[in-house]
Every structure is written in structure tokens, then in C-alpha cells.
Amino acid sequence: VTGLEVVVPPGELLRLGGPLRKDVASYDLKRLIIGSEGTLAIVTAAWLRLVPTPESSQTILAGYPDLSSGIEAIETVVGSGLEVATLEYLDQGALAAAPPVFLGGSNGVARFAVLCQADGSPEETRALTESVLEALTPNALFVHTPTRDDDVASVWRWREGLTAAVTAQHGGKVSEDIVVPFDKLSDAIAGTVAIGERLGLPACSWGHAGDGNIHSTFLINRAKPDQIWAAEQAAADLFQLALSLGGSISGEHGVGLVKSGYLARQLGARGFQLHTGIKQLFDPKGLLNPNKKV
Amino acid sequence: VTGLEVVVPPGELLRLGGPLRKDVASYDLKRLIIGSEGTLAIVTAAWLRLVPTPESSQTILAGYPDLSSGIEAIETVVGSGLEVATLEYLDQGALAAAPPVFLGGSNGVARFAVLCQADGSPEETRALTESVLEALTPNALFVHTPTRDDDVASVWRWREGLTAAVTAQHGGKVSEDIVVPFDKLSDAIAGTVAIGERLGLPACSWGHAGDGNIHSTFLINRAKPDQIWAAEQAAADLFQLALSLGGSISGEHGVGLVKSGYLARQLGARGFQLHTGIKQLFDPKGLLNPNKKV
Numbered sequence: 001v002t003g004l005e006v007v008v009p010p011g012e013l014l015r016l017g018g019p020l021r022k023d024v025a026s027y028d029l030k031r032l033i034i035g036s037e038g039t040l041a042i043v044t045a046a047w048l049r050l051v052p053t054p055e056s057s058q059t060i061l062a063g064y065p066d067l068s069s070g071i072e073a074i075e076t077v078v079g080s081g082l083e084v085a086t087l088e089y090l091d092q093g094a095l096a097a098a099p100p101v102f103l104g105g106s107n108g109v110a111r112f113a114v115l116c117q118a119d120g121s122p123e124e125t126r127a128l129t130e131s132v133l134e135a136l137t138p139n140a141l142f143v144h145t146p147t148r149d150d151d152v153a154s155v156w157r158w159r160e161g162l163t164a165a166v167t168a169q170h171g172g173k174v175s176e177d178i179v180v181p182f183d184k185l186s187d188a189i190a191g192t193v194a195i196g197e198r199l200g201l202p203a204c205s206w207g208h209a210g211d212g213n214i215h216s217t218f219l220i221n222r223a224k225p226d227q228i229w230a231a232e233q234a235a236a237d238l239f240q241l242a243l244s245l246g247g248s249i250s251g252e253h254g255v256g257l258v259k260s261g262y263l264a265r266q267l268g269a270r271g272f273q274l275h276t277g278i279k280q281l282f283d284p285k286g287l288l289n290p291n292k293k294v
Numbered sequence: 295v296t297g298l299e300v301v302v303p304p305g306e307l308l309r310l311g312g313p314l315r316k317d318v319a320s321y322d323l324k325r326l327i328i329g330s331e332g333t334l335a336i337v338t339a340a341w342l343r344l345v346p347t348p349e350s351s352q353t354i355l356a357g358y359p360d361l362s363s364g365i366e367a368i369e370t371v372v373g374s375g376l377e378v379a380t381l382e383y384l385d386q387g388a389l390a391a392a393p394p395v396f397l398g399g400s401n402g403v404a405r406f407a408v409l410c411q412a413d414g415s416p417e418e419t420r421a422l423t424e425s426v427l428e429a430l431t432p433n434a435l436f437v438h439t440p441t442r443d444d445d446v447a448s449v450w451r452w453r454e455g456l457t458a459a460v461t462a463q464h465g466g467k468v469s470e471d472i473v474v475p476f477d478k479l480s481d482a483i484a485g486t487v488a489i490g491e492r493l494g495l496p497a498c499s500w501g502h503a504g505d506g507n508i509h510s511t512f513l514i515n516r517a518k519p520d521q522i523w524a525a526e527q528a529a530a531d532l533f534q535l536a537l538s539l540g541g542s543i544s545g546e547h548g549v550g551l552v553k554s555g556y557l558a559r560q561l562g563a564r565g566f567q568l569h570t571g572i573k574q575l576f577d578p579k580g581l582l583n584p585n586k587k588v
Contacts, residue, residue, distance in 0.1 A: 012564040019475040021505040022545035024329045025553075025560055026569045027587075031325035035318045052375050081346045123417050181313040211315040251316035259319075266319055270306040274575060275320045281571040293321075 003047035004030050008040070009283045019047050032278060037254045038289040040282040057085065057119035058129040059152050061144040062136045063110030067091065069139035070112030071186045074209045076135040077116065078182060084132060084210065086117035088159065091189050093204025094217075097166040101158060110141050114209070115159055162206060170202070172222035174231035175215055178242035179251035182212045187245055192216040195237045199230040213251035239265070255293045263294060297341035298324050302334070303577045313341050326572060331548045332583040334576040351379065351413035352423040353446050355438040356430045357404030361385065363433035364406030365480045368503045370429040371410065372476060378426060378504065380411035382453065385483050387498025388511075391460040392452060404435050408503070409453060456500060464496070466516035468525035469509055472536035473545035476506045481539055486510040489531045493524040507545035533559070549587045557588060 003017030016030040017023055033041050064070035070089065077087060090098065092111040114136060118128040129145070137143055146152045167173050180188045189205055196203025196218055207214040218234045220227040239249045239262045249255070249262045264272040276294065279286075297311030310324040311317055327335050358364035364383065371381060384392065386405040408430060412422040423439070431437055440446045461467050474482045483499055490497025490512055501508040512528045514521040533543045533556045543549070543556045558566040570588065573580075 008564060008568070014562065014565050016565070018540055019477075020473050020540075020542055020545075021476070022473050022502075022507050023542040024546060024548050025542045025544045025557055026549075026565070027330055027334070027572050028322070028325045028328065029561075029565065029568060031322045034322065036321055040321070051377075083346075121418070121421070124415070127415070179314050179316050182315070183313075208316075213316050246312055246314075248314055248317040248319045250319045251314075252318060254318050255320075263319055267323075268308065270302060271308050271310070271320070271323065274302070274308075274323060277575040278321050278572070281568060281575060 001030065001034055001046055002049050004033055004043055005045035006033055006041035006043050009285065009287050013044070014041075017047065021049070032282075035254065037256065037293045039279060039293050040288065042288070054085070054119035054121075054125075056122045056125045057117055058125050059146055059155055060114075060116040060118070060129065060132060060136065061146075061155055062114045062116075062140045063142045064112040064114070064139055065109075065141055066111050067186060067189060070114055071189075073114055073136045073139055074185070075183075076138075077132060078210060080131065080135055082118075082128060082131050082135065084116050084128070085119045086115065087210030088115040088207065089113065089189075089209040090115070090159075090162070090206040091193070091204055093193070093202065094162060094166060094206040097169055097204070098158060098162055099165065101154075115155070166204065166217055166219070170219040170221050172220045172227075173217050174220060174235055175217040176235055176238055176249075177207070177213060177215055177251050177253045178238060178247055178249060179211070179213045180242055180245045180247035182210075184245040184247070185209060185212055185214070188212075188214050188216070188241065188247070191241045191245075192238065195234050195241065198237075199234050201227065201230050201234055203234070208251070211251065212247070257292060260291070260294060295324065295328055295340055296343050298327055298337055299339035300327055300335035300337050303579065303581050307338070308335075311341065315343070326576075329548065331550065331587045333573060333587050334582065336582070348379070348413035348415075348419075350416045350419045351411055352419050353440055353449055354408075354410040354412070354423065354426060354430065355440075355449055356408045356410070356434045357436045358406040358408070358433055359403075359435055360405050361480060361483060364408055365483075367408055367430045367433055368479070369477075370432075371426060372504060374425065374429055376412075376422060376425050376429065378410050378422070379413045380409065381504030382409040382501065383407065383483075383503040384409070384453075384456070384500040385487070385498055387487070387496065388456060388460060388500040391463055391498070392456055393459065395448075395452060409449070460498065460511055460513070464513040464515050466514045466521075467511050468514060468529055469511040470529055470532055470543075471501070471507060471509055471545050471547045472532060472541055472543060474506045474508070474536060474539045474541035476504075478539040478541065479503060479506055479508070482506075482508050482510070482535065482541070485535045485539075486532065489528050489535065492531075493528050495521065495524050495528055497528070502545070505545060506541070551586060554585070554588060 005015050090113045118125050192205045193203050202219040205214045205216045216238050218231045220231050299309050384407040412419050486499045487497050496513040499508045499510045510532050512525045514525050
């Protein structure tokens with residue numbers, strides 16, 4: 001995003017940036033608006049800098065016997081400086097919910113999976129795929145490298161169907177999107193399962209391993225109030241886990257109403273005062289998306 | 295920059311972000327600090343995400359008979375989606391000041407030069423260089439593609455010595471770093487020379503063509519007060535030109551004291567009120583780098 005046109009309360013039109021590649025004149029007002037969840041301004045136009053679609057890409061799906069061998073493979077990819085476009089994972093519980101099509105017919109075997117995408121020019125994709133396979137193969141139970149378009153599409157359909165497959169198990173779920181430093185990924189994945197065990201809820205996670213951004217999920221039956229209560233406790237424990245690992249309560253989804261109250265813990269007293277002061281500065285009457293993102 | 299540790303007045307330590315690749319929890323306080331010229335907080339630590347040095351690179355220097363043919367070449371590079379690492383230019387006045395070593399011994403011939411760098415793996419560099427040469431060659435008087443390390447180094451020494459070479463002409467200069475939308479680059483370069491002519495000052499520019507960020511420079515003798523006065527007028531006219539082209543008063547150098555008063559024109563009344571409100575919020579007693587960046 002190189003620029004935004006916004007309306008700020010009570011009704012002034014501002015242009016912040018524009019079709020510009022550099023601008024260090026004012027404080028970065030544009031960046032304040034991005035991710036503000038509609039609480040500071042209403043965006044009426046945006047200038048975007050687009051990058052060309054890569055010429056080619058290769059999808060790679062690898063299965064591992066346990067969490068630690070899978071994490072080791074992911075750390076080898078990142079530690080080798082391999083700039084992959086996608087570096088996703090599915091833990092044991094997520095794999096158990098997903099259809100077993102890519103796992104040799106037996107979900108019982110692979111207890112962790114890594115889903116990776118290399119892209120670039122055809123030569124770059126080939127070279128990068130080779131290096132990624134070198135990093136992913138040593139501990140793997142299987143490595144799947146689809147080349148036909150429909151085989152590639154069915155891997156991504158399988159991944160994209162995961163939320164529905166997990167939810168279907170008990171009819172409901174509570175899912176969060178915490179972030180942790182990359183070297184704490186294993187703690188966050190194991191910690192999610194441990195929180196679920198403590199509260200009597202099946203738990204699993206999957207997500208964006210390369211970003212340290214994990215979708216921790218607790219399965220519930222929404223007809224049972226005690227399970228809803230337990231899931232709320234689980235979310236609270238999870239946010240505490242993310243913060244204790246030096247992370248963030250949200251990598252993508254934002255704060256909204258659901259995470260109300262947790263932002264103050266992440267920011268500390270003075271940081272939260274600066275956060276709410278910015279809201280007050282832009283929107284002193286609290287007109288825009290009230291009670292969100294605090 | 296993925297995270298900052300800062301001290302905010304009167305003396306609280308805050309950690310904004312950290313070794314995290316994603317974080318959408320709070321308003322982007324980290325980005326407010328970056329580029330704030332020490333007016334909001336004192337940075338005591340930073341987390342950076344480093345990218346590997348490219349394996350190889352190729353420097354390309356091309357000369358053109360005039361501004362319009364040089365701009366056409368630059369637009370062809372950018373318009374073809376060629377992702378070069380560097381895309382610099384030197385206008386007629388800048389070339390006249392620079393030693394004529396790369397211009398076939400005659401600065402009088404080339405009145406515009408483009409300096410470009412392609413990098414990546416050896417194959418990528420080769421392929422990108424080929425495409426860049428295709429874009430740069432048609433109108434060029436000469437194209438220089440040094441391959442020996444010392445030849446490459448001497449091109450960059452030549453470029454880096456430009457500020458000193460330009461200053462040496464009259465003993466002093468006033469130089470700004472406005473930004474304009476990429477398609478207004480030619481207007482900004484010609485406009486710089488026109489402002490100088492109007493005020494009786496030799497003027498030239500060079501800079502980061504790919505970013506629309508140009509170092510407009512007016513040559514003066516600092517012993518002559520009328521020239522200092524004229525240079526101040528020239529800078530004012532230049533900021534006005536940048537804003538009228540939809541640009542910014544600064545792409546790299548910031549506002550400091552020198553550009554005092556121009557930020558309000560760029561931001562408008564409400565934008566400037568938000569800008570100064572943020573200063574007030576972070577530093578209500580005005581302790582940090584007072585009177586700067588306003």
C-alpha cells in the first residue's frame with residue numbers, strides 16, 4: 001500500500017501517500033490506518049504496488065512421524081535462507097481431521113505435515129525446489145511433489161478444506177491466530193495441545209509456520225455451555241502463552257471484540273495509553289467502529 | 295524492521311513488535327517511530343529481518359542525448375516490470391560536473407545518464423541484464439557494462455563522488471530530496487532547472503529514478519547573501535513543485551529544521567493536526583528533538 005485516501009471524523013478527506021515509492025515527510029499516518037479495523041478512518045481509495053505473478057511454482061507436501069522432526073525440517077528450510085513463497089504446517093490433530101488422501105491412506109502414520117511452495121522463473125523454481133527437498137526429505141515419511149495442474153489444485157483444496165473438516169468433528173470450534181517468534185513455534189504448537197488437555201478440549205493447530213503465525217483451535221459442541229466456557233478459558237491461556245513466548249495475540253485477524261482486554265496486556269500500560277490516545281486523536285467522539293480494537 | 299525497543303517520555307521502556315514476522319494487534323506504533331527523527335522516542339534496540347546478499351550483480355551505465363530519450367529508457371525498464379536493484383539517473387548539469395571518464399571523454403555529448411544494477415543468481419542476473427539492455431539501448435549514445443571488479447567499483451566511485459564534484463563548482467549548494475509519482479519524473483527534473491533559471495542559479499539533479507526521488511540541487515557561492523536568499527526561494531519553489539505534482543517534500547532526508555513549515559502544506563490542516571497530535575501524545579512536554587519535523 002503506497003497511499004490511502006481516507007475520511008477522518010467528523011468528515012475530512014485526507015490523502016496519505018499516493019502513487020509514491022518513498023515518503024518520509026510526516027509520521028507514518030498511512031500505516032496507522034492500515035490494520036486499524038475501521039476504528040480511525042474510513043478508507044475510500046488505495047494505491048497499491050503490485051508485483052508480477054511468478055512464472056512458475058512447485059508445491060511440496062511432506063509428512064513426518066512427530067512434531068519435533070517436522071519442526072526440524074521447517075527450521076532447516078528457514079535456516080538455509082531458502083526464500084519459499086509458502087511454508088505451512090498441519091499438526092497431528094489437524095491431520096486426523098483432514099481426509100487422508102495425501103498421506104498414503106493412513107493418517108495414523110504422519111503426525112505432522114509441511115506444505116511448501118517454491119516459485120520464480122522456471123530455473124529458479126527448479127533450483128529452489130531442489131534445495132527445499134534437500135531440507136525437507138531427511139526425516140520425512142513421504143514427500144509429495146505434484147506436477148499436474150489438477151494434482152496441485154487438489155493439494156490446495158485439501159488444505160483449504162481444513163477449517164471445515166476440523167469444525168465438522170464436534171460441530172464447533174474456537175480458533176485464534178497468535179504469533180510467536182519463529183524459534184518458539186514448537187512451544188506454541190505443543191502448548192496449544194497442552195491447554196486443550198488441561199481443559200478437557202480436543203485441540204489442534206495449523207498455519208503459517210514461516211511466519212510463526214499459528215491457528216490454534218479448540219473443538220467444542222456449541223450446545224454444551226461448559227465447553228463454551230472451557231474454550232473461553234483456553235483462548236485466555238493461549239493469549240497468555242503467546243505473550244509469554246514474546247509474541248502477539250493476532251497475526252492476521254485483528255482484535256475486534258473477541259480479544260477485548262488482551263491488547264493492554266500485550267502493550268503494557270504506557271503502550272496501551274499511546275494506542276488509545278491515537279484513537280482519541282482521530283475519533284474523539286468514538287464514532288467509528290466503537291468498542292473494537294481495545 | 296520487525297521490532298523496536300524504545301524509551302518514551304518521561305522514561306518508560308516499550309517493546310513494539312520484536313522478532314515477529316506478523317503482528318496486527320495494536321495500531322502500528324513501531325511504524326510511527328520509524329522516520330520520526332527522534333521526536334517521539336529514543337530507540338534503544340531494533341530487530342531487523344535481513345535478506346541474503348545477491349550472488350551476483352551487473353552494473354550498467356548508459357548515456358543519452360537528452361532528457362526525454364533518457365526518461366523514455368527509464369520508463370521502458372519500469373514499464374516492462376524489470377525488477378532492477380538500482381535505477382539511478384544523472385541530468386545534464388550533474389554530468390557536466392562529474393569527471394568525464396565514462397562518457398567517451400566528452401561530457402558534451404551525453405546530456406543524461408542512467409545507472410542501473412541487475413542482481414540475483416548468476417542466471418537471473420544474466421537474463422535480467424539482457425532484458426535491461428534491450429530497454430536501455432535503443433536511444434543510447436553509449437552503454438557501458440563493466441565486468442571486472444575494479445571497473446565496477448570505479449563506476450560507483452564516480453557516482454558517489456558526484457555530490458563533492460557538483461559542490462566544488464561554486465563552493466556551495468542547496469540540495470533537496472523531493473519525491474514525485476514515477477510518471478512525473480521528467481517534470482520534476484526539468485522543473486528543477488527551470489526554477490534555477492528563474493532565480494539565476496545553476497541547477498541540476500540526480501538520484502533514484504526508479505523511486506521518483508530526486509536530489510534537486512542549486513549551486514551557490516556561500517559568500518554571496520543574495521545567492522543564499524535565492525537558494526531559499528528555489529527550495530520553496532521546489533517543494534511547491536513536488537506538492538503540485540502529487541509528491542512529497544522528502545523521500546529520505548526528513549524534515550528537520552530546514553523544511554519547517556512545509557509539512558503543513560503537504561498534509562493539509564487536519565492531517566497536520568493529527569501529525570502534531572501524535573507528537574503531543576508521545577512527548578507532551580516537547581523534550582525530544584524540539585522544533586523538528588513540524
